[in-house]
Amino acid sequence: MPLDNLVFWVFAPVSVASAIAMLTRRNAVHAALFLIVNFFTIAVMYLLLDAPFLFAVQIIVYAGAIMVLFLFVIMLLGVDRNEARGERLFGMRTMAGILAAGFVLEMFFALRAGIGFATRAPAGFEKVNAPANTQALAKVLFTRYFFPFEVTSVLLIIAAIAAMVLANRKARAITQAELDAHENAQARSAAAPSEALAP
Amino acid sequence: MVTSLAAELAPVGNGRALGVLPLLWLVPALPLAAATVNLFLGRRLGRFAGWLAVGAMTGSFAIAVLMVRQLASFGGDERLYVQHLFDWIQVGSFNVDASVRLDALSATMILVVTGIGLLIHIYSMGYMHGDPRYGRFFAYMNLFVFFMLMLVLGANFLILYLGWEGVGLCSYLLIGFWFEKTDNANAAKKAFVTTRIGDTAMLIGIAMIVMKFGTLNFEVVFGTANATLSKGAATTIALLLFAGAVGKSAQVPLHVWLPDAMAGPTPVSALIHAATMVTAGVYLVLRTHVLFEVSGAALVVVTVIGLITMLYAATCALGQDDLKRVLAYSTVSQLGYMFIAAGLRAYALALFMLVAHAFYKGLMFLAAGSVMHGMHEETDMKQMGGLLRRMPLTGATFLIGAISLAAVPPFTGFFAKDAILEVANHTGHQWVYVLGTVGAVISAAYMGRLVFLTLFGRPRTQAAEHAHESPPVMTVPLILLAVGAFALGFVVEQSPEGAFSRWVESALGAVPRGPLGLPTTVLIAIATVVAVGTLIATWVIYASGRVDWMALRVRLAPLQRLFEHGWYIDDYYATVLVAPGKAASGILAYRFDAGFIDGTVNAVGGSTRRLAAVGRKIQTGYVRTYALALFAGAVGILVYVGLRL
């Protein structure tokens, strides 16, 4: 069996399994860790698709930066809180399941009618990736997509500023009411492992 | 073609000295102007409003007198003047212009309206003194005079109808002048609705005239009536117009509004319901007599209705205790006499009776108002008595009016009534003569009762004991009217070939004369004996003290109640016509309009609200349901696109 085929058929199930696991974990940290596993498998997919640069970037940016950020926030916002088991909205889970399954079925039929399940990757991709994927990507990025590139850099700056503004809090005296509320919230979450109610 | 014909038939003063005749339009214009001023500025004018109204009436009367003198200077057949004011309606070949027409008939009418109207206006200045709506009263009175003048001066049916409707409106406004009392407002409503029935018939008649003649101009219609109309058509039109007269002149069966109309101020009763508006019906018949003559049968109807009304109303007057109601029924009865005369083709006599009646009935109403003034607005005759000594001027003039009405010679009333009965007798209508004489007996009876209960005997209450005379502004008109009620007759020399008949002959034709029946002198003797005898009898019963009329009244109570309630005709109408009408309109107003229509509209709103109440549940507030909806929609679109491809 060809190597890439094997790799695919090993990592694809892992990918799906980790995604399902992420969906079903009630502990937030566990879910985040499973998502990281999923990102790794995606990165491998990129490798299979002759995109080594993206493979690296995926790991560095997604698994390394974004998920770390997630974990920080989870830590801030109640790492010991578990999601409630029940579902308040009637029929939400069923409907979501049906729709998701329907979506996948659609994809299946669309693919079958479109490119078909027999099409393999065409040859000749090495010419595109000359001399290497990174250089080729850079060439395209800095010539053809130069303007979006610059705009994206502005976007990043804006995001940083936005985060600073949103997270900013003037130093002030904490009122007794706030302290009491905080204590009550903690007492309740310690007594029953469920979500805290809005005050 | 029709307009040129009309132009030919109307001699508009060719080759004659017109003199003051072109001022004809001022006669109605002055009261209209004064009415407008009083309507808008009445409150600020205060007492001056009355003077303004009286001034306008004086001007109108003066000009009217000049008009009549000028007209009289023309020869017999040329006594006609038509003044074109402006073009009014021009639709295709149908033209109506605003024109006024002065002939002997309308000249007499405008003298009556402005002259007696002037006296009543002067009287009103005293009677309505202190009323909060003083200015508005005079505005309405002047407006009424304007409409009445347009009614009698109109040169075509449309102007006549304009005046007709206008006087109806003013009558409504004036009857309900003290509208704070619901009874007054109801009386006004009743008057308007009842006359409306007649007015509608009249309008249909006018429409038929348009159909048959293509025009409404009097000259054309009366000139070509004989040639254009068949007997049947003429009868229909005449009867329809007569229906309007029946309503306006309060003849049976549309008489029910007049007794209730006494709720209005007494000058209103005098002017509108004695002297002028109720005579509009008589004027109408006189004006359109050509149509009645073409028909022939219509004249019989007129006479019959006149007879029935005259007798019926006379009996009712006998049973009333209210001073003004006696006079009201008396008016209805006297109008019956006028219609009898018209039905007998004695149009000039009908007109003379109209003039005479205007004098003595107007006088009696004003005197009654004076009596009420002195008795602090009391109208029940049983509470009065002995007023002649306490209110000499009022009492004397009241007495003169009553004797005139009772047709005692040589008072004016005698000349009027006797002439009519004489024509009936001489032309072979003996039944009319007999019934008319019976009516004369009853008339004398109720007049005697009225006068003797109020003026003679001993005062029966404290109020009668302390009654006082009215101020001169009220008594002077009384005196002037009394002079007319007394003297007008032999001054004008009334007999079928008298001066008055000659004066109106150009407009109304000659009075019928006949060889039949009794000689004139015998008739005069019979009439005198009848009248004087009845008066003496009533004096004995009511004023001499020899008969206990109170006990008599109790014994004849059922009869008296029958007369008092107008033979229960009004109650009959109330149950048979009014009550079902009210029930029907109640259903329509409440069940249909408020219930069904409003209900439907409200239901639309209500159902929208209920629908929205159900629909808004979509906004659950959960973000996740919104996301679900999004996703479902996206999947749906994909399915749709996928199926299409």
Add this chain to the structure above:
Amino acid sequence: MRTPIAYFLLLSGILFALGTMGVLIRKNALLIFMSVELQLNAVNLALVAFSRLHGNLNGQVLAFFSMVVAAAEVVVGLAIIVSVYRRSQSVNVDDARSLRW
């Protein structure tokens, strides 16, 4: 490479569907956000697969930009979640339902 491209695409579809399910089912705002990231990744995978199929780098560039924007979005989104938490002491999206009928 022997694997048909369609399999990559199908994998991408499955991951996207799973991500959407996560958005719909989860009540914790952070977990919903993580599901959104999963969706974005699935799309990126599809882009790269198409890029390989059509023989140019446009897909990869787009995936690259997508990652950058996703990073920025995560930053802002988490800042918002922290702000909301500070106000209401809850990360449950079901508790924010005042804009209802």
